[in-house]
Amino acid sequence: MLELRLVQGSLLKKVLEAVKDLVTDANFDCSATGFSLQAMDSSHVALVALLLRSEGFEHYRCDRNISMGMNLNNMSKMLKCAGNDDIITIKGDDGSDTVTFMFESPNQDKIADFEMKLMDIDSEHLGIPEAEYHAIVKMPSTEFARICKDLSTIGDTVVISVTKEGVKFSTRGDIGTANIVCRQNTSVDKPEEATVIEMKEPVSLTFALRYMNSFTKATPLSTTVVISLSPELPVVVEYKVAEMGYVRFYLAPKIEDDEVDEVVEQPSKKSKAQPKDEDD
């Protein structure tokens, strides 16, 4: 038996908007720890990891670990039927092949329940090893989204270079080149407007902008984004989910040597990594 009551239902709506473009089907894993998901994108290049910790729910009952395969598009359709300040409850029964989403309006006048068929999805649950990162950049999520969108009008890939002074996003395309430098800047009015760079060593890596732009669908989840970089390792783009956990996107860097044009995206290494701070 499973019953997860989330007062701030809009968080779940935003989580689905954040991942459904990248992943079509996925298993949601429910345990005492929380509600989580891990999946590769359909072209098997990027990886999404979601965690909503049990403490973040108003009521969290999960009698035993359970994995529920869902079509994220269909799930998103149903969640769109919830109001933004509705309370969302996820219900499941152990034997059942369905999951129920219940939406309660704040004043309790409207109660909706949506039942969705589950699906069998075989997912290799990938272990994501811990890793030390050469550089960790925290910046406003809207700024990062704007940069990725702007650069993708010029080129297909972005080179992210971090030095003590700042982080540089560069691209090159038919019509020209672009470089956007964000200086470290902690003296801002609000902490969420700060750009903070934690750097052990300079690092410069190349990524496909197409995926970066998918990742920025998570922008509404958090005012800030944390980007963790190390040579040879997949970048981690993390959006915190308020008081509950995170959505993390992993993407392997492109092999940059010898000016290889348009390498087909591929996970250049099997190694996956995880930002050092477990959360928050």
Place this chain on the structure above:
Amino acid sequence: MLELRLVQGSLLKKVLEAVKDLVTDANFDCSATGFSLQAMDSSHVALVALLLRSEGFEHYRCDRNISMGMNLNNMSKMLKCAGNDDIITIKGDDGSDTVTFMFESPNQDKIADFEMKLMDIDSEHLGIPEAEYHAIVKMPSTEFARICKDLSTIGDTVVISVTKEGVKFSTRGDIGTANIVCRQNTSVDKPEEATVIEMKEPVSLTFALRYMNSFTKATPLSTTVVISLSPELPVVVEYKVAEMGYVRFYLAPKIEDDEVDEVVEQPSKKSKAQPKDEDD
């Protein structure tokens, strides 16, 4: 000779937005009582009835009953040329095969007149018999619109069930099922936010969501909608036009017995009905 001056011209604009998706051509009937229209939708499934009472006009002159056939799309095009706070005057001459719409800006700085060709439309003026309804639901029009829109992402038909406790909207589709229950609720800040159920007997009827969603185009006309239901009778979905009358939509229920899948929409009964309260 015909001259109808409507100070709140935006009402006429909204009326046309409300019905033009459903009905392409229709006769407007003008009499001492008011300005009215009655027409089946193009697929002959739903019926629209409009009444704007003469008392609602600042000036109302109609020497003798007249029926003017108009293409609602063209009429809507012309009305879109009126400002939202323009005064609209409808003018016609007995012999003429045109109608003139005059738009006056509030400060009288701008006066426009649009002349539109009339058309010959043979319409059986359907008598709509009075009827007693088992249940009459009044609810916020935006909420009803939201429910119809949400449910149509899941299924094609909606089952509307009324009990003393509330009204339930249900659907079923490939990806799952949905039920939305709105409780009777009169203790709200504003009367237009109330959900009020007048019920003689419980009732449960099935309708095509496609038409319901067309009906909700009338939402801007009124903050509330009144839904009148009886077994075997067409549902009446009514939007009041402030101080003037109403737009009513009639739709026959689908035959629900034996789990008939996807019955082609058809007026299951010739009987049409009319909500008990003549207006207000």
Place this chain on the structure above:
DNA sequence: CTATACACTC
């Protein structure tokens, strides 16, 4: 947060 309006796109 909702609603409205407007612009833009398909």
Place this chain on the structure above:
DNA sequence: GAGTGTATAG
């Protein structure tokens, strides 16, 4: 015409 996103007002 419908939907999307944005902006802004309540």
